[in-house]
Amino acid sequence: MIRAHENPLALRAGALSILVHIVLVAILLLSFNWKAVQPANVAQVELWDSLPTLQPVIEPTPLPPEPPKPEPVIKEEPKPEPPPEPKAEIEIKKKPPVEVKPKIEKPKPEEKPKPDPAVKAKEEEKKRQDQLKKLQQMLAEEDKNMQHEQQKKDAQASTQEHAAQSAAAAKGEVDKYIGLVSSKIRPYVNKQLCGSGKPELTYEISLLPTGEISGSPKLIKGSGITACDDAVDRAIRQANPLPKPSAEILGQVRDLILKFRPNDDN
Amino acid sequence: MIKFRSLLISLVLLMPFASHAALTVEIVGGAAQQIPIAIVPFAQPANQPSLGQQDSIATIVGADLRRSGLFRVLETRAAANQPHQLDEVKYQEWAALQAQALTIGNIESLPGNRLKVSFQLLDVLKQSSLGGLEYNITPAQLRNTAHRIADFIYQKLTGEMGVFATRIAYVTKTGTRYSLQVADADGYNPQTVVASGEPIISPTWSPDGTKLAYVSFEKKKPVIFVQSLVSGQRYVLANFKGNNSAPSWSPDGKRLAIVLTHSSNSQIFTINADGTGLQPLTHTSAIDTEPVWSPDAKWIYFTSDRGGSPQIYRISSAGGDAQRITFEGVYNVSPRISPDGKSLAYIRQEQGKFRVTIQDLASGQVQILSDSAKDESPSFAPNGRLIIYATSINGKGALAAVSADGRVKQRLSETGGDVREPAWSPAAN
Amino acid sequence: MNKRILVSLLLAISLAACSSKPIKDTAPAVEDKSPSTSQTAPDTSKNDSASTSGMTDTQPAINPLKDPNNILSKRSIYFDYDKDEVKPEYRALVEAHAKYLAAHPDAKVFLQGNTDERGTREYNLSLGQRRAVAVKKVLNVLGVADKQIETVSFGEEKAKTNCSDDACWKDDRRVDIAYENE
Numbered sequence: 001m002i003r004a005h006e007n008p009l010a011l012r013a014g015a016l017s018i019l020v021h022i023v024l025v026a027i028l029l030l031s032f033n034w035k036a037v038q039p040a041n042v043a044q045v046e047l048w049d050s051l052p053t054l055q056p057v058i059e060p061t062p063l064p065p066e067p068p069k070p071e072p073v074i075k076e077e078p079k080p081e082p083p084p085e086p087k088a089e090i091e092i093k094k095k096p097p098v099e100v101k102p103k104i105e106k107p108k109p110e111e112k113p114k115p116d117p118a119v120k121a122k123e124e125e126k127k128r129q130d131q132l133k134k135l136q137q138m139l140a141e142e143d144k145n146m147q148h149e150q151q152k153k154d155a156q157a158s159t160q161e162h163a164a165q166s167a168a169a170a171k172g173e174v175d176k177y178i179g180l181v182s183s184k185i186r187p188y189v190n191k192q193l194c195g196s197g198k199p200e201l202t203y204e205i206s207l208l209p210t211g212e213i214s215g216s217p218k219l220i221k222g223s224g225i226t227a228c229d230d231a232v233d234r235a236i237r238q239a240n241p242l243p244k245p246s247a248e249i250l251g252q253v254r255d256l257i258l259k260f261r262p263n264d265d266n
Numbered sequence: 267m268i269k270f271r272s273l274l275i276s277l278v279l280l281m282p283f284a285s286h287a288a289l290t291v292e293i294v295g296g297a298a299q300q301i302p303i304a305i306v307p308f309a310q311p312a313n314q315p316s317l318g319q320q321d322s323i324a325t326i327v328g329a330d331l332r333r334s335g336l337f338r339v340l341e342t343r344a345a346a347n348q349p350h351q352l353d354e355v356k357y358q359e360w361a362a363l364q365a366q367a368l369t370i371g372n373i374e375s376l377p378g379n380r381l382k383v384s385f386q387l388l389d390v391l392k393q394s395s396l397g398g399l400e401y402n403i404t405p406a407q408l409r410n411t412a413h414r415i416a417d418f419i420y421q422k423l424t425g426e427m428g429v430f431a432t433r434i435a436y437v438t439k440t441g442t443r444y445s446l447q448v449a450d451a452d453g454y455n456p457q458t459v460v461a462s463g464e465p466i467i468s469p470t471w472s473p474d475g476t477k478l479a480y481v482s483f484e485k486k487k488p489v490i491f492v493q494s495l496v497s498g499q500r501y502v503l504a505n506f507k508g509n510n511s512a513p514s515w516s517p518d519g520k521r522l523a524i525v526l527t528h529s530s531n532s533q534i535f536t537i538n539a540d541g542t543g544l545q546p547l548t549h550t551s552a553i554d555t556e557p558v559w560s561p562d563a564k565w566i567y568f569t570s571d572r573g574g575s576p577q578i579y580r581i582s583s584a585g586g587d588a589q590r591i592t593f594e595g596v597y598n599v600s601p602r603i604s605p606d607g608k609s610l611a612y613i614r615q616e617q618g619k620f621r622v623t624i625q626d627l628a629s630g631q632v633q634i635l636s637d638s639a640k641d642e643s644p645s646f647a648p649n650g651r652l653i654i655y656a657t658s659i660n661g662k663g664a665l666a667a668v669s670a671d672g673r674v675k676q677r678l679s680e681t682g683g684d685v686r687e688p689a690w691s692p693a694a695n
Numbered sequence: 696m697n698k699r700i701l702v703s704l705l706l707a708i709s710l711a712a713c714s715s716k717p718i719k720d721t722a723p724a725v726e727d728k729s730p731s732t733s734q735t736a737p738d739t740s741k742n743d744s745a746s747t748s749g750m751t752d753t754q755p756a757i758n759p760l761k762d763p764n765n766i767l768s769k770r771s772i773y774f775d776y777d778k779d780e781v782k783p784e785y786r787a788l789v790e791a792h793a794k795y796l797a798a799h800p801d802a803k804v805f806l807q808g809n810t811d812e813r814g815t816r817e818y819n820l821s822l823g824q825r826r827a828v829a830v831k832k833v834l835n836v837l838g839v840a841d842k843q844i845e846t847v848s849f850g851e852e853k854a855k856t857n858c859s860d861d862a863c864w865k866d867d868r869r870v871d872i873a874y875e876n877e
Contacts, residue, residue: 174289178289178291181291182291182292182293185293186293186294186295186296186297187296187297188296188297188299189293189295189296189297190296190297190298190299190301191295191296191297191298192298192299192336192673193301193336193423193424193425194296196671204288216392225425226425227423227424227425227426228425230423233391233392234366234389234391235296237391237392238366238391252289253289255288255289256288256289256290256291257288257289257290257291258290258291258293259290259291259292259293260293260294260296261292261293261294261295262295262296263295263296264294264295265294265295266294465849465852467816467817467820467850467852468816468817483849483852486805486847486873487805487845487847488820488847488848488849507845508824508845508846508847509820509824509847509848511817511820512817512820525817525821527821527824527828527846527847527848529828529831529841529844529845529846530828530846531821531824531825531828532820532821532824553818553821553822553824553825555817555818555820555821556817556818569817569818576818597814599814599815599817599818600815600817600818613815615814618813620813620814620815642815642816643815643816661856661857684856686816687816
C-alpha cells in the first residue's frame with residue numbers, strides 16, 4: 001500500500017480511486033434497483049401528473065399489474081400457459097413457434113397507452129410555455145400549480161402502490177417459478193433408493209436464461225446414502241431443462257439451492 | 267485509509283452476491299420408481315455356439331435385475347447403437363431411449379477352453395463410467411458370472427449388496443418322494459442333496475455356506491443330519507429319544523441350537539457342531555421351539571406357548587430368563603432375524619390365515635407383508651431386503667418372495683411337485 | 696432343460712442307490728455317529744405270536760396286536776382341535792395297550808403324535824408331541840414305565856392336504872400307537 005508521506009501524489013490518487021469506487025457502486029446500485037424492484041418508476045415518472053393516462057395502463061393487464069415496459073410483454077406469455085405438469089412444459093418447449101403467436105396479440109393492448117405518455121409530455125411543455133407568457137394570471141396559475149401538486153401526490157401514492165404491487169408481483173412470480181421447478185423435478189426422484197428413514201440432501205444448480213442447467217448439479221449436503229444422492233442427481237438431470245424463467249426474475253432464480261426430503265409427505 | 271479502501275472494495279465485491287442471493291427450492295417427496303437400465307448383448311466369440319440367446323449374459327443379468335423389482339430393463343436389440351467398448355457408446359441415443367444406466371461387455375476366448383468376460387456399467391445422464399470388472403472363467407461358470415455382474419450393477423446403483431449369485435435350499439414332494447434340493451437364487455440348476463420316501467423339513471445353511479443341517483423322518487422319527495454340500499457326506503447330529511428338530515447354526519458355525527423332546531414337550535438345547543456337548547437352554551413344561559440365533563450371537567429368539575398361546579420370545583444365548591417379543595395377535599411363530607439384526611420376520615395367524623409379518627425390534631412396529639393365507643418358513647436373503655417363504659398357490663406348495671418393506675412381490679415357479687421349506691444361503695463369496 | 700433333468704436324475708440315482716456312497720436315502724441305515732441313548736429293544740418281541748402272549752392256546756398264533764377282533768389292533772386316538780386331552784371314549788383302548796405292555800416288558804411302543812396341516816411344520820411337530828405325551832401320561836398312570844415308551848411326533852407331515860373343513864381335519868389330529876419292529 002502507498003503511504004502518504006512517501007508519495008505526495010498519494011492523496012490525490014487515493015481520492016480519485018475512492019471517487020471511482022463510489023461511481024462504480026452508484027452504477028451498480030442503480031442497475032440493481034432498476035432490474036429488481038421498480039422499473040415502473042422510471043417509466044411512470046413521466047406520467048404522474050396525468051391520471052387519466054395511468055388508468056388505462058392498469059386495466060389492460062389481467063395479470064399482476066405491470067405497466068408497459070419495452071420488452072416485458074414477452075414474459076407475460078409463459079405465465080398463463082404452462083400448467084405445473086412437466087408434460088405440458090415439455091410440449092411448450094418443443095413448440096416455440098406456437099408461443100410467438102400469442103405474443104403478437106398481447107402487445108396490442110399494451111401499445112395503446114404507450115403513445116399517450118409521449119403525447120402528454122408534449123402537452124405539458126406547451127402548458128408551461130403558456131404560463132410564462134401569462135404573468136397576469138399568476139393567482140390562477142398558482143391555483144393550477146396547487147392542483148398539479150395535489151395530482152402529483154396522488155400520482156406518487158399510486159405510483160408507490162404500483163411499485164409495491166410490482167414488488168409483490170415479482171415475488172409472486174418467483175414463488176410461482178419455484179413451484180414449477182419443484183414439481184418438475186419431484187416426479188423423477190427415485191425415493192426407493194433413499195432407505196426407510198427421512199434423509200435430507202441439498203444440491204445447488206445454476207441456470208442459463210433458457211432454463212437449462214449450466215454445468216453439473218453440485219452436492220452441498222449429502223443424505224448419507226450414496227445411492228440416494230445419486231438418484232437425486234439423476235432426477236435433476238432428467239428434469240433438465242427447467243422452465244424458462246422470465247427475464248424479470250432471471251436474476252433471482254439464476255442460482256438455486258434445491259433441498260430434498262424424498263421420504264417426507266409435506 | 268487502507269481499511270477504508272478494503273471496505274469499499276469488499277462492498278463493491280459483495281454487491282453482486284447481495285443482488286443474486288440463491289433462492290431455496292424445497293422438493294418434498296418423490297416417486298417409487300424403477301431405474302431404467304439398458305443391457306447391450308455382450309460381444310461373443312464366433313466359436314461359442316453354446317452361448318445361445320436364452321442363456322446369454324445380458325439375458326440373465328436383465329432377468330435378475332428385473333426380478334429385484336428395482337429396475338426396468340429396456341429392450342436393446344432394436345437399438346441402432348450396439349456398443350461393446352466405451353468409445354462406441356452414443357450416450358444421446360441411450361438417453362433418448364430413457365435409459366439412465368447402460369451395461370456393455372465382451373466375451374472372448376482364452377486358451378484351454380476358458381473365457382474372458384469383461385463389462386462396464388455406464389451412467390447415461392452423467393456420461394461417465396461407474397466401473398466394471400473382468401473375469402477368467404470356464405464356460406460352466408457363465409451363469410454364475412452373469413449373476414455376479416448383476417450383483418455389481420445392483421450394488422452400484424442401489425447401494426445395497428446384490429444376492430443374485432446366492433442359492434436357495436428347499437424340499438420338494440412328488441408323490442411319496444421327498445427331495446432336499448439346492449438351486450441358484452433364480453431357480454436354475456437344482457441339485458439334489460438328499461432324497462427319501464419319508465419327509466424332510468427345516469433345512470438350514472451353515473454360516474460358511476458349505477453345509478446344510480436338516481430334519482429327516484427316514485428313521486420313522488425326526489432326526490437331525492448335517493451334510494456337506496462339498497463332499498456329499500453326512501452324519502447324524504442328534505438322535506436322542508423323542509424328537510430332534512429345528513436346527514439353527516450359531517453365527518460362528520461352531521454350535522447349533524436344536525429342539526429335543528425326550529419324554530415330554532419340546533425344549534431348546536445347544537450342541538456342538540460335531541454332536542458333542544449337549545446343553546439345555548430352556549426349562550419349562552410348555553412348548554419352546556424354533557430357535558434362531560441373532561447375528562451378534564447374543565440372543566436366541568424362539569417360539570413358546572408358555573403364556574398360553576404361541577408367541578415369540580428371546581433368551582440370552584448363555585441362558586437365563588426369556589423376554590416376550592410379540593404382543594399382537596394370538597399366534598406368532600417361526601421367528602427369523604434379518605442379517606442386520608434389526609428386524610424380526612415371523613408367521614402370524616389371524617382368522618385362519620397364516621401370513622409373513624415383519625417387526626422392527628427397536629420400535630416394535632409390525633407390518634404384515636403378504637396377503638395370502640398359508641405362508642410358512644420365511645427366510646431372509648443375505649442382504650436383508652427380500653424374504654422367501656413357502657405358500658400355497660392353487661392347492662400346491664410353491665415359493666414366493668416379498669421385499670422387507672412389502673413393495674416388491676415375486677412368485678418363484680416350479681414345475682412338478684409341491685415345494686416347501688425354503689432357506690436362503692449366506693452371501694456368495 | 697433335458698440336460699438338467701438328466702443330470703438331476705443321475706445325481707438322485709447316485710445318491711439313492713449306491714451302497715458305496717456314504718449317503719443313504721431311505722431305510723434305517725446305520726450312520727457314522729449316533730449319540731442317541733435309546734437303544735433298540737432285543738428282537739425277541741418280533742415273533743411274539745402265540746408263544747409269549749397271554750391269549751388262548753386253542754387258536755393258532757395270531758398276533759393280538761394285529762387281530763382285527765382285538766382292541767389292540769386299534770392304534771389311533773383322536774383329539775379335538777387345539778386340545779391334547781385323551782377323551783373318555785379312548786380309555787379302553789389305552790388301557791388295553793397298557794396291559795399288553797405290562798405283560799410284555801420287552802415290548803416298546805412309539806406314540807406318534809400328529810396334527811392337521813394348519814400351521815407351521817415345526818410348531819405342529821411340537822403340538823403333535825404334546826398329544827403323544829398326553830397318551831404317555833395315561834400309560835404311566837396305568838403302570839407303564841417310560842423305558843417302554845418313546846414319544847415322537849410327525850406334526851403335520853402325514854396330514855391330508857387341501858382340507859377345507861373339520862370333517863377332513865379331524866382325522867389328522869391323532870396319536871398312533873406303533874410297536875417296535877412292526
